[in-house]
Amino acid sequence: MERKEAIERMQTLKDRNLHELSLEYKVIVLNPSGKVNKGWAGHGIERFLELPINSAQSPNFAS
Known part of the structure; x- marks a missing residue:
């Protein structure tokens, strides 16, 4: 994944609960x-x- 794409995808995490996200991904x-x-x-x-x-x-x- 290119840096630009990773940054764009991470922007969608704004205001998301990382605990809930982590549980969602097991x-x-x-x-x-x-x-x-x-x-x-x-x-x-x-x-x-x-x-x-x-x-x-x-x-x-x-890396």
């Missing part, structure tokens, strides 16, 4: 022990943009 917000999955918001946005989930624990400035 992103795990709380794990079975009740702890928060700290990447849930990013995973929800990646699903919305139809990108593969990136769980690497490093900055993605170059």
Whole structure:
């Protein structure tokens, strides 16, 4: 996906609840022990943009 298209699609998220969006895309917000999955918001946005989930624990400035 090109940057321009991603920005346009993300503009449609304005005023959307990220928790509801993440649940809509079946992103795990709380794990079975009740702890928060700290990447849930990013995973929800990646699903919305139809990108593969990136769980690497490093900055993605170059990607």
